[in-house]
Amino acid sequence: MSSETDLPSGKVWLRQALSDLECATLLEVRPELRCHAVAKYQQTLEKSVKALAVAVSDNTAVQITIRFNHEVEGYINILQRVPLTPTSNVPQRIRSLFNARDTSLLHDLIAQAPRRPAPGENFARNTEYPFQNAEGEWAAPADADVYSLEELRTWSRLTTKTVLEIERLVGVLYRTKRAV
């Protein structure tokens, strides 16, 4: 039996998030694979946010239910609303992590996951499925210049910063109860 099977579940989510991040950094060096790199950054963000939600649930009075779907924004909204308290700085640290400016950029990344358009709307740019560009023509996410280098670098920087901060928060949260 692997010694890793008794890891707290928040740490298991985080382990996968870090693997997704490593995959993203390998993919982004090839322009024709940018759409896949963006998809991996989105998955990195999703799993790291869930890791934090689980860690908060496991180690504080706040309870968050984790579902096996690709919903991310809901968890960020919940984490941003963990009640401030004079006895703990954890909610403040989480709000600082998901500040307005960074969260706006993260929402842009989250929006790259494929979704069915509303009736009458075009299929929007996404990382996996054919979509309709501004002229209404069908394009593939892997087509040249669908994702710019600037966009990729922004999401890379922000996702890396977010997941590494979450890694530290998760690590310290799981040490807390054991400390006393």
Add this chain to the structure above:
Amino acid sequence: MKDQPLLLALYYATDHDPEDIFLFEIADKFGGNRISEDSELMEVTFGAGTGLQIQADQRLHLMVTNPREFDMAVQKRWQGLQKVGQAVRSGRFQTLYAAPEAGENLLNVLRNGSAIWQGLVAAGAI
């Protein structure tokens, strides 16, 4: 914790909040053994009512780092480490755990680093 083995754990006192519990830990692989880009040690604060076995008016202040980051924090005199250093310098600490050799070495680094700080403070450099 198997994935982040504890190397050193100190219980220390500060000049403020004497009723609170201050813990400092160095754990291998904490934060992936990465160094904070903000030059900031990770510290969380918890009060009673969060499942911790502490008094109602107490708070737990838990500061955690890894060996690489600790080394950088000592070299660069990160602010967060200074209160731990002051406690070690003044003897207001208790070693809760020190891993054989590794933990003891880290404690010596903290002691020596504290001595350097003391010299710098005395010289008016900081």
